Amino acid sequence: MLRTENLGKKYGDFTAVDNLNLEVKEGSIFGFLGHNGAGKTTTISMLTTLILPISGNANIGGYDVVKDNLKVRNLIGYLPENVTLYGDLTAVENLRFFGKLSGVKDVDASIENILKLLEFTEWKNRKVKTYSKGMRQRIGIAQAILHNPKILFLDEPTSGLDPQGTKELRDILLLLNQERGTTIFMNTHLLSEVTKLCTDIGIISKGRLLLADSIKNIEKEFPEEKSLEEIYFKIEGAKR
Amino acid sequence: MNGIMTLARKEVKTAFRDNIFLIIIGLFVLLSVISVYIGSSTKNAELQAYQDILHLLKSQGATSLPSPPAIYPLSVLSNIVSYVSMIGAVVAIFLGFESFSGERNNGTLKLIAARPVYRDQIVTGKLLGGGMVIGVLLGIILIFNLALFVLVSGMTPGINEIIRLLSFFLIAFIYMMGFYAATMYVSIKTNDSAFGFMLMMIIWLTISFVLPQLAESQRTFAYALNATAQTVTQVSSDTVASKMTELFSPAAQFQNIGKDLLQMIPETSNIGLGEVLLKQIGAIIEILIPGLAVLLLSYKAAQKEEVL
Numbered sequence: 001m002l003r004t005e006n007l008g009k010k011y012g013d014f015t016a017v018d019n020l021n022l023e024v025k026e027g028s029i030f031g032f033l034g035h036n037g038a039g040k041t042t043t044i045s046m047l048t049t050l051i052l053p054i055s056g057n058a059n060i061g062g063y064d065v066v067k068d069n070l071k072v073r074n075l076i077g078y079l080p081e082n083v084t085l086y087g088d089l090t091a092v093e094n095l096r097f098f099g100k101l102s103g104v105k106d107v108d109a110s111i112e113n114i115l116k117l118l119e120f121t122e123w124k125n126r127k128v129k130t131y132s133k134g135m136r137q138r139i140g141i142a143q144a145i146l147h148n149p150k151i152l153f154l155d156e157p158t159s160g161l162d163p164q165g166t167k168e169l170r171d172i173l174l175l176l177n178q179e180r181g182t183t184i185f186m187n188t189h190l191l192s193e194v195t196k197l198c199t200d201i202g203i204i205s206k207g208r209l210l211l212a213d214s215i216k217n218i219e220k221e222f223p224e225e226k227s228l229e230e231i232y233f234k235i236e237g238a239k240r
Numbered sequence: 241m242n243g244i245m246t247l248a249r250k251e252v253k254t255a256f257r258d259n260i261f262l263i264i265i266g267l268f269v270l271l272s273v274i275s276v277y278i279g280s281s282t283k284n285a286e287l288q289a290y291q292d293i294l295h296l297l298k299s300q301g302a303t304s305l306p307s308p309p310a311i312y313p314l315s316v317l318s319n320i321v322s323y324v325s326m327i328g329a330v331v332a333i334f335l336g337f338e339s340f341s342g343e344r345n346n347g348t349l350k351l352i353a354a355r356p357v358y359r360d361q362i363v364t365g366k367l368l369g370g371g372m373v374i375g376v377l378l379g380i381i382l383i384f385n386l387a388l389f390v391l392v393s394g395m396t397p398g399i400n401e402i403i404r405l406l407s408f409f410l411i412a413f414i415y416m417m418g419f420y421a422a423t424m425y426v427s428i429k430t431n432d433s434a435f436g437f438m439l440m441m442i443i444w445l446t447i448s449f450v451l452p453q454l455a456e457s458q459r460t461f462a463y464a465l466n467a468t469a470q471t472v473t474q475v476s477s478d479t480v481a482s483k484m485t486e487l488f489s490p491a492a493q494f495q496n497i498g499k500d501l502l503q504m505i506p507e508t509s510n511i512g513l514g515e516v517l518l519k520q521i522g523a524i525i526e527i528l529i530p531g532l533a534v535l536l537l538s539y540k541a542a543q544k545e546e547v548l
Contacts, residue, residue: 098351
């Protein structure tokens with residue numbers, strides 16, 4: 001579904017992402033782990049065609065993120081960190097706008113379906129600025145999956161959510177993955193979330209990929225560590 | 241094209257949901273209506289004064305009666321020139337100051353850019369949306385003013401007046417769009433909406449008040465020179481310095497065009513529209529060029545990664 005080869009990005013002299021080689025399988029939930037400033041958001045920005053890599057290449061569903069950027073955008077859904085959407089518009093109006101931009105044909109029917117799936121129908125005609133952070137995040141997910149993307153990119157999706165909101169979001173992502181077969185690529189630094197949600201992980205530090213594999217394989221590889229947290233700190237500590 | 245229209249419609253919807261923007265629009269419409277009412281009442285008072293003098297002279301048996309004052313119907317709407325020049329510009333600035341920086345701050349610009357639309361389509365959509373809002377606003381003001389003009393003055397504008405009026409509103413549209421495009425460019429370039437707004441307000445103050453005031457002070461100086469010198473050869477009141485100063489003020493140029501189109505200058509009140517436009521072609525170009533220049537810069541700036 002997603003493959004990068006020697007993908008790189010620099011800002012002046014600073015190397016944000018350095019020769020990233022990554023593969024994400026179709027139908028998986030991939031957790032991209034790393035501390036703040038490790039290069040997670042830069043990576044997701046390149047994969048969602050928002051910024052251009054300076055080296056290497058990446059393709060999603062067989063399309064190059066630079067050469068075929070419009071085709072890639074049809075395949076992806078994206079929820080950046082801390083999106084507040086259009087506060088003066090209702091949830092339906094927000095979704096209609098993003099749905100039409102994505103070229104969704106029967107946009108109103110799609111909105112109804114998504115809102116039912118996310119159990120949000122009750123609040124759909126309220127202005128977004130009246131929503132809680134968790135409710136806004138659900139509408140954020142809704143706009144990202146409205147056009148039924150093959151792969152969903154989420155940047156720190158649980159940031160700022162309370163435990164209840166976090167659990168609700170996790171349930172939604174699992175539902176999407178299981179019922180729609182949506183591949184999920186999720187940036188996070190919360191190991192507890194990764195353990196509960198992801199099938200595969202990648203660990204990035206200072207722009208370099210330290211490790212990428214399925215959680216099962218990683219646990220086999222590190223039999224002495226009792227948790228993913230211990231594995232993470234061992235890898236991070238060893239390769240710093 | 242579909243994406244552009246979707247973006248434009250969203251701009252219109254969000255603009256008309258913004259309470260502060262609605263208050264500014266309300267103020268704009270209200271002031272323009274009051275200005276027409278005052279203009280019409282003044283003209284009616286002028287006519288009434290003429291009738292009274294006529295009546296008095298006739299009652300005294302005078303045979304030589306003064307000719308009626310020249311009435312140029314559109315001059316009743318003359319205050320609109322100032323309102324569009326000042327408040328119209330503020331409306332355009334308010335409409336555009338968050339066009340990119342606001343979207344950047346609430347994360348929606350990334351959501352738009354990650355969809356199958358080109359960056360130049362985003363700029364075009366926002367420009368079209370801003371244009372639709374400004375067009376609707378000017379349309380409302382035009383209808384209100386025409387209706388009030390007919391009601392208060394009792395005069396019906398002829399086809400010549402209507403064409404002049406429509407031309408004025410077209411020039412007003414171009415003038416306001418220039419401010420909108422400039423504000424959009426500033427919004428693309430800065431992350432801080434408040435800074436962008438303040439910067440545009442300073443630019444607005446400079447070109448709407450400071451520069452015209454400087455030009456006016458040059459004229460006053462020439463007048464004082466003539467009055468003191470008392471020579472046969474008088475210094476023209478429009479000095480090179482005053483003209484050059486005004487050259488940098490689209491607001492002053494807009495007012496010059498407006499005065500001619502709305503029959504505020506007796507010498508140009510009866511000439512055809514073509515002649516007026518020809519006389520003011522330099523001023524029209526001066527209003528158009530800065531707007532087009534910043535629009536092109538906006539298209540270029542929107543391609544950069546930092547815009548997100």
